[in-house]
Amino acid sequence: MLNINTTNDGGKMNVELDGRLDTTTAPMLESELKEKLGNSSELVFDLQNLEYISSAGLRVLLAAQKIMNKQGSMCIKNVSAAVKDIFEVTGFSDILTII
Known part of the structure; x- marks a missing residue:
């Protein structure tokens, strides 16, 4: 189960994820981003309530x-210890901007 809460403030898009980002829920996030990202110049993921991320979820973050x-910047904030471990083991901590 994954809850996705997006807000757009001018050119800044905030995405809060709550639950698990896995093979079942990754397509939901992917379609949400395709639909709403548009001309955003800044994308911020808030992962405070994300419990787990699978390779499918990592793929969606990489695509974003x-x-x-090409169109601005992206960062990830409020990463839990469990998700941070996954980012580090997979090398995604070197690819993504985590604040």
């Missing part, structure tokens, strides 16, 4: 990063 490299 590639889009934002």
